[in-house]
Structure formats: C-alpha cells, structure tokens
Amino acid sequence: MPLPAPEIEREALHTRTVRVDAFARADGQWDLEADLVDVKHYDFERRAGVHRAGQPVHHMRLRVTFNESFTITAVQVGYEAAPYDHYCMAIESAYQGLVGMNLLKGFRDTVKRHFGRTRGCTHMTELSYVLPTVAVQALAGRRRETRTSEHDEQRPFQIDGCHALREDGPVVKEFYPKWYVAPVTEN
DSSP: OOOOOOSSOOOOOEEEEEEEEEEEOTTSOEEEEEEEEEEESSOEEETTEEEOTTSEEEEEEEEEEEOTTOBEEEEEEEEEEOTTHHHHHTTGGGGGGGTTOBTTSSHHHHHHHHHSGGGSOHHHHHHHHTHHHHHHHHHHHHHHHTOOHHHHTSOOTTTTSSGGGOTTSHHHHHHOGGGOOOOOOOO
C-alpha cells in the first residue's frame, strides 16, 4: 500500500538509492553486488566548482562473494563519485577486511567495530549493513529445496527475528507450530 499523498507542498532535496543484486556463481558460491547513490536536487558550490543537481555526490559499489556457510571469501570495492575524490577512495583496500566475516553471525556489529568512524567510509559501511538480509533472501528458495528431515529438527533461524515472527505470536503458531511457545499470561 503506497503512502498517502502529502498534505503540504514540499521540495525534493536529496535522494539516496541502495540496490543489491544477488548472483549464483558457477563455482558454487554467491555474489552480492551493492550500489549506493546519493544525489542532490539542487546545485551547490564546491571548491572545485558547482556541483549540478542530479549528479551523484556519492556513488559507491561493493561486491562480496560468500560461501555456503555465509562467510565472505572475496571483496571488491569501487567509487564512481565521492565528495573528496581520491581522499575518500583511499579507504577502498581497507574493506578487504570483510573477508572472513560471516554475514549471519554478528556481521553488522563486527563491521561497525572494524570500519566505524575514521577506520572506514560512512557510506560504504552503511552499504555493507544491508548484505545479510539480502543474502538470506537470495538463498531462501535454495534452502527450502534442500531441506531434509534433519533440517526440520532445527528451529528456523527467522523465529524471533522480527515482531511478526516472535515465538509466541500468531505467525509462528500458524506456520511453525512445532516452534510455537504460548505467551506467558499474567494473573
């Protein structure tokens, strides 16, 4: 359902677009290719001259390759636009530090510790934060296809991952009854 139309006139100032595409590789691993693009809807002055409306202020690209255990095995980083050009781009190689991190095991906290503040690029770090949920979505169909009775004995990882999938809620009761826990009632 779309948002209702605004009731007050307004002017567009800034647009951030984040896109992530997932790919199955021929070698049995997967790639996530992520882009972050920021554009202003007005011209503004910079030391190097006028930055025109609609031209990217930021355009970062991040590709991670991960294996069946969701561990990152390779990283590629690129900048097409950055406000301080080569000064911003100088951090690219630091993001090789993502290799070895697991997308499902404390990824965002680990990234924040490794690349927070002056140890990284704010925008590249933010872009990396979307990777875990995209990886899960990308492989969800495959996980269903390869599910065995052994997997049926394991509690689904998504339970208690959000309010709709809380263990004592109606969704878990209906779709995952084996893992449903009746709510504790207060007397």
